[in-house]
Amino acid sequence: MLRQSWSVGIATGAYGISFGALSVAAGLSVWQTQALSLFMFTGGSQFAFVGIIGTGLAAAPAAIATSALLGIRNGLYGLQTARFLGVRGPRRWVAAHLTIDESTAVGIGQPEPAAQRLGFWHTGVAVLVFWNLMTFLGALAGNALGDPRRFGLDAAAAAAFCALLWPRLRSGDARVTAAVAVAVGLALVSVVPAGVPVLVAALAAVVVGWSTRGRHEPPLTPPGELVGADPTP
Amino acid sequence: MTMTVAVLLACGACFLLKAAGYVLPESVVSGPRAARITTLLPVALLAALVAIQTFASGPTLVLDARVVAVGVALVLLAVRANFLVVVIAAALVAAVVRALGWLP
Structure with a gap:
């Protein structure tokens, strides 16, 4: 160990x-x-x-x-x-x-x-x-x-x-969230100051996560790995 | 705000969030909604960062060598390449594309 x-x-x-x-x-x-x-x-x-x-x-x-x-x-x-x-x-x-x-x-x-x-x-x-x-x-x-x-x-x-x-894109919810965040981020680049598009795009997580419509499937995580972890610390 | 102050503020914020896990009761994140949102939050932030770091040049969107490099990075991730391999390959691809004058 x-x-x-x-x-x-x-x-x-x-x-x-x-x-x-x-x-x-x-x-x-x-x-x-x-x-x-x-x-x-x-x-x-x-x-x-x-x-x-x-x-x-x-x-x-x-x-x-x-x-x-x-x-x-x-x-x-x-x-x-x-x-x-x-x-x-x-x-x-x-x-x-x-x-x-x-x-x-x-x-x-x-x-x-x-x-x-x-x-x-x-x-x-x-x-x-x-x-x-x-x-x-x-x-x-x-x-x-x-x-x-x-x-x-x-x-x-x-x-x-x-x-x-x-490694965080393993669920349907995650892929929808990512697609919305990409669209929001790019749409705002020339509209708001640098850095702000990313913060606004974070709302994609709130909208998708809040929604109770449709089925939310937990991400398929291989044994020994944490949900939502990435390769760095 | 100087760079050093910004660095220390960000370090302080991240430490306080780590410490919160040892101080707060587990009930602070009860319910499937809170769990879903906290799992999806990094997804949204990182996806927006990918898009902006790939296409933004200041306040404008451009197509340059980064697009090719990110394409190669995504292919390498799909075949489960190591983190460092992905990052270094992307740098090499962008450097070569620029050196050859294919894209700025």
């Missing part, structure tokens, strides 16, 4: 290299990039934050709001992990910081509470260490590259969002 935790940590942490490179390409410094991996430590939110704020500081409120909305799922994970972690005092806040897709998945996947706790802590620490290490290397590499467009880093950002979205 410890081997599982650390191999997940290395595999997931490796993706930090793409975050580091894309973050400096979006105009953040190496240290600002590192701060995101260290203190935000949730991949989807980090990619979204740099993707939106890359259009300019005027988009900062939208970037913060979008990263927070993507971070809600970690709170939901915490509701589940808190059950078996039994943490109090300062350890509770450390556990909260380490609550990400991978630590939750490995923790929940264990058969009994002692192994669940061990799996959660080891996976959380392993991902934190490797994600930050690779972020740093990626940021240095991104700095060395120069013009992001010449090396296709703008396209790499779009591809990263595709890869974060892909």
Whole structure:
């Protein structure tokens, strides 16, 4: 199980290299990039934050709001992990910081509470260490590259969002939501300030999720995977 | 707002949401509606981000090398390629398309 935790940590942490490179390409410094991996430590939110704020500081409120909305799922994970972690005092806040897709998945996947706790802590620490290490290397590499467009880093950002979205498209509801969000986002690009189209598009989730008409089928999730998780922390 | 302030605010918001899971009772997200909306929220946000990062250039929509790169990325995802393979392949495709002068 410890081997599982650390191999997940290395595999997931490796993706930090793409975050580091894309973050400096979006105009953040190496240290600002590192701060995101260290203190935000949730991949989807980090990619979204740099993707939106890359259009300019005027988009900062939208970037913060979008990263927070993507971070809600970690709170939901915490509701589940808190059950078996039994943490109090300062350890509770450390556990909260380490609550990400991978630590939750490995923790929940264990058969009994002692192994669940061990799996959660080891996976959380392993991902934190490797994600930050690779972020740093990626940021240095991104700095060395120069013009992001010449090396296709703008396209790499779009591809990263595709890869974060892909595992979440397993239900009909999700595909309808995605299609509506794409249409709303593109329709608003030239109408409202940068970053706002994404926030308005989030309403697609509320509309589709609220609707009680038709049949809602739960997403088909392979065993050992969390509903709504993505390949990054 | 400076970049550093924005970074720290966003980090704080994401930490508070993580911490909320350890403080709030489980009943905060009761009901199938709340569960559906919280599952679909990242779908909507990420789908809009895909669209905008692919087609937007400032306040205008353009067709450039990113479209080809995202097409390749989607094909790779369909054959279950690794995250890093998808991202690096997209960068390479866009770089090559631009170097050859096919699309801006």
